[in-house]
Amino acid sequence: MKIVVLAKQVPDTRNVGPDAMTPEGTVNRAALPAVFNPEDLNALEQALRLKDQFPGSTISVVTMGLPKSAEVIREALYRGADEGYVVTDRCLGGADTLATSYTLSQAIRKIGDFDIILGGRQAIDGDTAQVGPQIAEKLGLTQVTYAEEILSVDTDARKIVIKRHIDGGVETVEAPLPLVVTVNGSAAPCRPRNAKRVMKYKNATVIAERSAEDAAKYDELIAKKPFLNITQWGASDIEADPAQIGKAGSPTNVKAVQNIVFKAKDSRTMTSSDSDVEGLIIELLNEKIIG
Amino acid sequence: MANFYTDVPEIKFELENSPLMQRIVDLKERDYADKDEYDEAPQDFADAMDNYNRVLEIVGDVTANIIAPNAEDVDAEGPHCADGRVRYASKTYENLDAMVKAGMNGMTMPRRYNGLNLPNTVYTAANEMVSTGDAGFENIWSLQDCIETLYEFGNEDQHSRFIPRICAGETMSMDLTEPDAGSDLQSVMLKATFDEENNCWRLNGSKRFITNGDSDLHLVLARSEAGTRDGRGLSMFIYDKRDGGVDVRRIENKLGIHGSPTCELVYKNAKAELCGSRKMGLIKYVMALMNGARLGIAAQSVGLSQAAYNEGLAYARDRKQFGKAIIEFPAVYDMLSIMKAKLDAGRALLYQTARYVDVYKALDDIARERKLTPEERAEQKTYSRLADAFTPLAKGMNSEYANQNAYDCIQIHGGSGFMLEYACQRIYRDARITSIYEGTTQLQTVAAIRYVTNGFYGQVIADYGQLPVSAECEAYKARVAEMADKYNAAVEAVKAAENQDLHDICARHLYEMAADVIMCHLLMQNASKAPELFGKSLNVYVNFAEAEVEKHSLWVSRMTVDQLDSYRKA
Numbered sequence: 001m002k003i004v005v006l007a008k009q010v011p012d013t014r015n016v017g018p019d020a021m022t023p024e025g026t027v028n029r030a031a032l033p034a035v036f037n038p039e040d041l042n043a044l045e046q047a048l049r050l051k052d053q054f055p056g057s058t059i060s061v062v063t064m065g066l067p068k069s070a071e072v073i074r075e076a077l078y079r080g081a082d083e084g085y086v087v088t089d090r091c092l093g094g095a096d097t098l099a100t101s102y103t104l105s106q107a108i109r110k111i112g113d114f115d116i117i118l119g120g121r122q123a124i125d126g127d128t129a130q131v132g133p134q135i136a137e138k139l140g141l142t143q144v145t146y147a148e149e150i151l152s153v154d155t156d157a158r159k160i161v162i163k164r165h166i167d168g169g170v171e172t173v174e175a176p177l178p179l180v181v182t183v184n185g186s187a188a189p190c191r192p193r194n195a196k197r198v199m200k201y202k203n204a205t206v207i208a209e210r211s212a213e214d215a216a217k218y219d220e221l222i223a224k225k226p227f228l229n230i231t232q233w234g235a236s237d238i239e240a241d242p243a244q245i246g247k248a249g250s251p252t253n254v255k256a257v258q259n260i261v262f263k264a265k266d267s268r269t270m271t272s273s274d275s276d277v278e279g280l281i282i283e284l285l286n287e288k289i290i291g
Numbered sequence: 292m293a294n295f296y297t298d299v300p301e302i303k304f305e306l307e308n309s310p311l312m313q314r315i316v317d318l319k320e321r322d323y324a325d326k327d328e329y330d331e332a333p334q335d336f337a338d339a340m341d342n343y344n345r346v347l348e349i350v351g352d353v354t355a356n357i358i359a360p361n362a363e364d365v366d367a368e369g370p371h372c373a374d375g376r377v378r379y380a381s382k383t384y385e386n387l388d389a390m391v392k393a394g395m396n397g398m399t400m401p402r403r404y405n406g407l408n409l410p411n412t413v414y415t416a417a418n419e420m421v422s423t424g425d426a427g428f429e430n431i432w433s434l435q436d437c438i439e440t441l442y443e444f445g446n447e448d449q450h451s452r453f454i455p456r457i458c459a460g461e462t463m464s465m466d467l468t469e470p471d472a473g474s475d476l477q478s479v480m481l482k483a484t485f486d487e488e489n490n491c492w493r494l495n496g497s498k499r500f501i502t503n504g505d506s507d508l509h510l511v512l513a514r515s516e517a518g519t520r521d522g523r524g525l526s527m528f529i530y531d532k533r534d535g536g537v538d539v540r541r542i543e544n545k546l547g548i549h550g551s552p553t554c555e556l557v558y559k560n561a562k563a564e565l566c567g568s569r570k571m572g573l574i575k576y577v578m579a580l581m582n583g584a585r586l587g588i589a590a591q592s593v594g595l596s597q598a599a600y601n602e603g604l605a606y607a608r609d610r611k612q613f614g615k616a617i618i619e620f621p622a623v624y625d626m627l628s629i630m631k632a633k634l635d636a637g638r639a640l641l642y643q644t645a646r647y648v649d650v651y652k653a654l655d656d657i658a659r660e661r662k663l664t665p666e667e668r669a670e671q672k673t674y675s676r677l678a679d680a681f682t683p684l685a686k687g688m689n690s691e692y693a694n695q696n697a698y699d700c701i702q703i704h705g706g707s708g709f710m711l712e713y714a715c716q717r718i719y720r721d722a723r724i725t726s727i728y729e730g731t732t733q734l735q736t737v738a739a740i741r742y743v744t745n746g747f748y749g750q751v752i753a754d755y756g757q758l759p760v761s762a763e764c765e766a767y768k769a770r771v772a773e774m775a776d777k778y779n780a781a782v783e784a785v786k787a788a789e790n791q792d793l794h795d796i797c798a799r800h801l802y803e804m805a806a807d808v809i810m811c812h813l814l815m816q817n818a819s820k821a822p823e824l825f826g827k828s829l830n831v832y833v834n835f836a837e838a839e840v841e842k843h844s845l846w847v848s849r850m851t852v853d854q855l856d857s858y859r860k861a
Contacts, residue, residue, distance in 0.1 A: 192353050195346045195394035195407055199331035202345060225330065 001057040001155060003047045004108055006119030006132070007040040007076060009069040013124045014038070021259065036072045039120025041190035043183040046150050047118050048080045048191060054155070058082045060114075062107050064092060064100060067208035073230050077201040078193040085111065086206045089234040091246045097126070099249035101134030106238040108139065116153075116160070117180045121146060132182035142179040148187045153177070206232035295359075295420040296351025299597065301635060301824055302416050305642040306343060308820055315410050315646060316340070318653035329402045343413045349393050350417040357389045358424035362550075365425060366717050370552035375538030377505035377552045379431075386428050387460065390421075396435055397458030400442065404454035411652065412645040415590045419641070422594025423601070426721040427550030429594065431503050433587050437463040437510050440580045441529065443655070444567035449529065453508060461507035465580055466498045466530070466556060473500070474734060476512065476573055477522040481558060483513035492528055492565060494536070494558040502728075504554025505539050507532050510580065511563060512572050525572040528563040536561025547720030582679070584729045585686040586648060589641050592689035592725045595718055596634040599693070599700035602715045603627055607703050617703070626699045632832035633692040635825055639813035640806070641689060644681040651675035680742040680751070684806045687735030690725035697722040736802045743798070744786060748805040749779055755812035761819035763826070767833050771811045774840045778804040781847040790852050797850055800843040807836040 011032035013020070019031040044061070051057040061076040063069045064087040073084030087107050095103065108117060117139075122129035129145070136143035144162045148170060151161040158177040163170050165184045204227065210218045222229045235245055243249060270276040284290045296302060306312070316339045323339075325332035333339035361382035368380035379387075390396065398414045400406025414436070422429040438457045442450060457463060472478040481496035494513055498504070509530040516524035530537060536559055543553040567576055604627060607618035617623045654663060654671035663671065697719040701708035708715050726732045742748050752775045760768055781804060785797045814832055818825040 191392040192357075192389055193349045194392060195349055196331045197394070198345045198349065199333070199342045202341070224327075227330070 001050060001054050001115045001153070002113055003050060003057060003059045004111060004114045004117045005040070005044050005047050005059055005061045005076065005081065006104060006117065006135070007044070007061050007063045007072045008037040008120075008123045008125075009034050009063065009065050009072045010037045010123050010125040011035075034068070034071065036075050037120050037123045037125075039122060039124075039183060039185050040072075041120070042185060042187040043118040043120050043181075044076055044079060044081065045188050045190040046147070046181070046183055047116075049188075050116070050150060050153065051080065054153070060085065060111055062087065062104060062111070064088070064095075064103055064107070067206055067232075070204075070206045070209055070230050073206075074201055074204055075193070077204060078198045079191055080194065080197065083231070084204075085231045085233060086208075087233045087238065088206070088208060091235050091242065094247035094250060095245065096250035096252035097128050097130040097134060098251060099245050099247075101131045101138060102244045102249060103235075103238070103240060104131065105135045105138040106240050107233060108135065110233070110238050115155075115177050117141070117178070119180070119182050121182045121184050129182070132180055136180035139180070142175045143182070144173055144175050144179060145182045146184045147181045148184055150181070201227070204228045204230050206230045208232055292352070293355035293359075294348065294351040295354045295423050295597075296347045296416075298351070298355070301638060302347070302419065303344065304817065304821055304824055305638060306347070306412065306416060307340065308817070309642070309646055311646045311650065312340070312412070315412065315649040315653065318650065318657065319408065319410050321657070325402055325408070332402060332408075343409065346395075346407070346409065347413065347416050347420075350395060350420050353389050353393050353395075354420040354424035358386050358421060358428055361386055362425035362428070362717065363714070365427060365550040367549075369549040370542060372539050372542045372552070372554075375540075377539055377542065377554065379552065380550055383428060383431065383550055386425070387431070387462075390432055391460035395432075396460045397438060397454065398435070400438060400454050400458055404450065405458040406454065410645075410649045411586070412642060412649050415586065415641065415645040418587060418590035419594040419597070419638075422591040423598045424594075425550060426591055426595050426598075426718075426725075427548035429591050430548055430551035431462060433591070434463045434465070434503050434506065436583050436587055437465050437508075437580065439583055439652075440510060440527075440576055441508075441566060443579060444527070444571075444576050445529070449564070449566065453529065453531075457508065462503055463508050463510070464501055464503045464506035465584070466501050466504065466509050466511040467577060467580075468498065468500045470497070470499050474731065476577060477525075478520075479512050479514060479525055479573070481511065481513040483515040483526060483528060483563070484517075485515075486562075489562070492563045494528060494530065494561040494563050496558055497540070498554075498556040498558070500543065501554045501556050502551055504542075504552065504556050505532070509537070510566065510576075511558075512577055513563075515565075515569055515572075522573040523570055525574075525577075526569045527566045527572040527576040529566050530558075530561055530563045534562045545724075547717070547723050581729060582648075582682050585682050585735075586641075586644060588725055588729045589637075589644065589682075589685040589689045592686075592693035592722070593634065593638050593641050595693040595722045595725065596630070596637060596689070596696045599696040599715065599718050599722070600627070600630045600634050602713070602718065603630060603696075603700040603703040606707075606713070606715075610705075623703060626703055628827070628831045629835060630696045630699050632828040632835060633696060635817070635828040636810035636814050636832045636836075637685075637689040637692045639817055640681070640685045640810050643813055644678065644685040647674050647678040647681055651678055676747070677751070680739065680747055683730075683735035683738040684802070684809065686729065687726070687732045687739070687802070688806045688810070690722075691732055693722040693725050733799070736798045739802050739805075740794075740798045743782055743801045743805055744794075746782075748809070749775075749782065752778070752805070752808050752812065755809070755816075758812075758816060759819075760815050761822070763822060764815045764819050764829070767811070767815055767829060770833055770837060771808060771815065774804075774808050774811065774837060777840050777844040778808055781844050785847060788852060792855055793850065793852050796855065796858065797847050800847050804840050804843045807839050811836050 012035040022028045047059045059081040061073055061081045061084045063072050067088050070086050119132045133143050146165045147162045148165045149163045153160045161174050163172050165186050316336050326334050333342050364382045365380040370377050370379045397406040398409045402408050418433050483492050483494055486493045511528040511530050514524050515526040538557050540555040540557050607623050610617045651671050651674035700715045701719055704715050811833055814829045818829040
């Protein structure tokens, strides 16, 4: 089986201190360490379990970001992934979810021949949960979101059975391969790094991480140990349409960012009945929360 | 996220700051001969040290975030025995799985058997952290070091069949004690007979108090020479659970280390194979096995001391009485500071011992491949002797310190510590066994006393006294030298009395004096290099040790042959 795992390097918004936001209201990236997006680790674990179950499967991890996002690829290699791709290019900067999902889907097309694409439900910096589903749409694939566990895969019948997290319970669904699965944080945590793999892959890099004066040293190293080269792709490598990537491909415009302090202490549960929904809309309009 | 390695910089210091480390790694890596053959092998010393750090960071992560959080549940549930088999507490399986996935099995074994080829010093650091997380689980996991004995004394065929299985995560046990053979292993009676028809050995009888007795691979001490009654009739056998024939009759209900099943085993014609030569079981192999196990208990004890200190410190910072945190009261910080000083001193002793073991074991291993040079032979002899002399000190002192620290940890908690809801009560119960199993402190004294009387510790102390220290530590050096004088005088006085009973009753005092002085020296070396980490502990420990040495010195000076009568009980 060929499994693709989508991973993102994100600022660690789980442990925010007082300096987590700049006075302008944007994320102060310098104050927050860059980490492997937590739910992408849950997705990686599902991939690793499939690999345990189907020996000979390969796991390719793809990330888009700055060259230093190769850190998440190394992390995935330490935990059992087979290879990694960093999609990095100046022209990819400023991408919203639409441009990101386009870029990643182009990278996945280039990897090709995949059976399952796994990713976290959402990233903790944006919390949109849009990229996974958008990739499925762009690749014309079935999607199963909020997955908690892959229960079984029938490689002959090309079918997968997945347990999903839904409001107030779980649901078991069957879907055809290939497909996109986004994994919820309630799924099994990712296994630890493996000692041998850390020793093996600790010097793996993408080209953009290597300094010019060390280039010869790296060439020699990689000639001997090709697994130390993490594939780096730019926009042209994945044959991306310039109009659909980066800022140009991003219809989202941020008008303003506000600091919100949640004050409400009570919570209310509403049903999905028309009267409840209507009541809520009127209340929100009256209080000028929407409108 | 918590990490038991990066949160405790003292461990990393111990790993990196000994001049012996380069020698250990060069020997263990055979001058980096594996570097092109194995993807994970280091290229040079710096690369190897970087690997060790990374490996220990993983252990620090797994211990802090999986094993420690599981500890209370494992303690409460414990293992169960049904139909002759042991079922661990459910979260023990989670712990084992995490350690297997992290690749932390067969850590010291060569790469050709899928081991990590790590020095004992690095394994010791891992062991310590596992114990901080859960000392009961540490028992199960750390029994992997029995494979060292199989590696040292088994044949090539046994190596290739068994070592990869341990590296893949199968567990081990050492089946030594019996109902009538505890400290006195010479009385082991488990019967081993040769089955001519099937060309194998058969084991019959029972064993008691066997830690992790339902393991995959057992090293068994049994009587192969019919009619003998002493240690010379005992051999060591390998029993593979896949062959069957050994059942667990029951598991013990213990005060502590609940996660670790302590088993009574019944051998019914169990198929086994000889490990090494006949009749060498106790005299040679079990001695090697026990030395490794004792170093393991020393690491377990240091891990428990660290856990006790962590819990005591956190509670003292958090708990407010009389309008302030109790850590601000001298009576409380006095306890915390001595806990930390014993922890740092004991840890220094632990790693010094581990390094001595590493040098001689690496040379031993090289000697199996080629003839050692005369210089190497001399080096091997020196370190083997140092390891033998230091192991009982490290085990005895650290296990006593673990108990003392666990006691103080509860004391800091006050009444809450006596309730079962805080971790300190588990640490207290778990620590209690450390000064008992793998040889009681009293037996560590027996193992160590020859190095007291033959002047070996005295010589080590004199050699340590020659090592340069920082300007800040000079004042301590003079005080420690005075302590050494008192120790030497006490030894001479006891020897001069020429009475065996007097000698034996003074042994524990002399043993502790030697250990106190040695630990002062080790802390002085540490504080000279890293005053920010060890400066306070050095001061506290020297104050403590000075008083201890004075106490023992006075006691020994008062002790005369005619006093023995008032001590004897019948």
